[in-house]
Amino acid sequence: MAREGAGTTTGVLSASTADAGMPRLAIRGLSRDFHTRNGVVHAVQGIDLSIAHGEFVALIGRSGCGKTTLLRMIGGLLPPTDGSIEVDGRALWRDGQIDQSAVGMLGFVFQESNLFPWFSVLDNIALPMKLRGVSKRVRRSRAAEFADLVGLGDFTGSYPRELSGGMRQRAAIARALSTEPELLLMDEPFGALDALTRERMNLELQRIVLETSSTVVFVTHDIPEAVFLADRVVHMTPRPGRVRQILPAEFAKPRSVDLQTETAFNEIVRRLRHDIDEEE
Numbered sequence: 225m226a227r228e229g230a231g232t233t234t235g236v237l238s239a240s241t242a243d244a245g246m247p248r249l250a251i252r253g254l255s256r257d258f259h260t261r262n263g264v265v266h267a268v269q270g271i272d273l274s275i276a277h278g279e280f281v282a283l284i285g286r287s288g289c290g291k292t293t294l295l296r297m298i299g300g301l302l303p304p305t306d307g308s309i310e311v312d313g314r315a316l317w318r319d320g321q322i323d324q325s326a327v328g329m330l331g332f333v334f335q336e337s338n339l340f341p342w343f344s345v346l347d348n349i350a351l352p353m354k355l356r357g358v359s360k361r362v363r364r365s366r367a368a369e370f371a372d373l374v375g376l377g378d379f380t381g382s383y384p385r386e387l388s389g390g391m392r393q394r395a396a397i398a399r400a401l402s403t404e405p406e407l408l409l410m411d412e413p414f415g416a417l418d419a420l421t422r423e424r425m426n427l428e429l430q431r432i433v434l435e436t437s438s439t440v441v442f443v444t445h446d447i448p449e450a451v452f453l454a455d456r457v458v459h460m461t462p463r464p465g466r467v468r469q470i471l472p473a474e475f476a477k478p479r480s481v482d483l484q485t486e487t488a489f490n491e492i493v494r495r496l497r498h499d500i501d502e503e504e
């Protein structure tokens with residue numbers, strides 16, 4: 225499914241501002257404090273990170289190291305205390321206000337699928353397009369295409385309660401992809417799934433991301449999952465939430481589950497596990 229073709233069909237995409245030299249996402253000196261009854265929490269402090277077009281970056285680190293806080297700032301849900309985020313060279317936040325024109329570029333998948341129970345799968349997937357004023361005819365056909373893409377083509381008329389956890393999560397992914405976000409932000413999207421479903425979802429996500437050339441920031445607690453999916457793994461440490469190291473995972477794509485038996489793969493997993501364990 226070509227991005228350009230889809231964009232001209234729906235009219236929901238801004239013209240591609242892709243520029244070979246410019247990162248999709250440039251984060252500089254990014255910090256976020258929370259003022260609580262027990263004092264100030266430095267949830268995220270001094271993060272510098274550039275993410276290229278089409279790159280898949282995984283964020284990993286102990287609970288409370290600021291992964292969700294970082295993702296929410298990138299996703300326009302939480303203003304930074306300090307620093308900047310640029311999307312294609314344009315500031316995302318200005319004086320605590322989000323640049324509305326950038327919001328359309330973003331897609332968010334949360335740990336819980338957050339589908340609306342009274343909407344069918346098709347209507348759930350179509351909702352972001354409806355909010356963007358896409359005509360009913362176009363959004364229904366696009367939603368059906370995206371349902372197909374995540375393997376829910378036969379379930380467009382079903383309601384969330386009639387789906388398994390993995391199917392609900394796939395519907396949430398289809399919903400996030402339906403506006404063809406330039407930047408897909410995923411916060412432990414597969415955390416609630418069993419191991420086999422999770423493995424299938426990893427393969428499916430890889431396929432969709434390669435097909436749509438999306439840029440992805442993906443939070444997970446699962447180290448092999450991070451190394452399997454990502455081009456680079458960003459390891460964060462808590463109090464304050466900082467980037468400790470960035471490890472490249474330079475394996476050819478598409479990757480098969482067999483990659484997980486290879487020495488080079490397991491060396492990166494072992495190193496991350498060791499470094500995260502050391503933090504206790």
Ligand SMILES: Nc1ncnc2c1ncn2[C@@H]1O[C@H](COP(=O)(O)OP(=O)(O)OP(=O)(O)O)[C@@H](O)[C@H]1O
Binds near residue numbers: 259286287294465
């Ligand atoms: N709204 C808030 N008010 C006060 N403190 C907050 C708020 N949100 C996050 N924090 C604090 O910021 C720190 C980072 O939290 P965050 O949720 O970003 O961590 P995380 O890495 O996503 O953790 P987990 O892996 O458990 O999801 C934590 O100490 C948390 O208590």
Ligand SMILES: [Mg+2]
Binds near residue numbers: 291292293
């Ligand atoms: Mg979190």
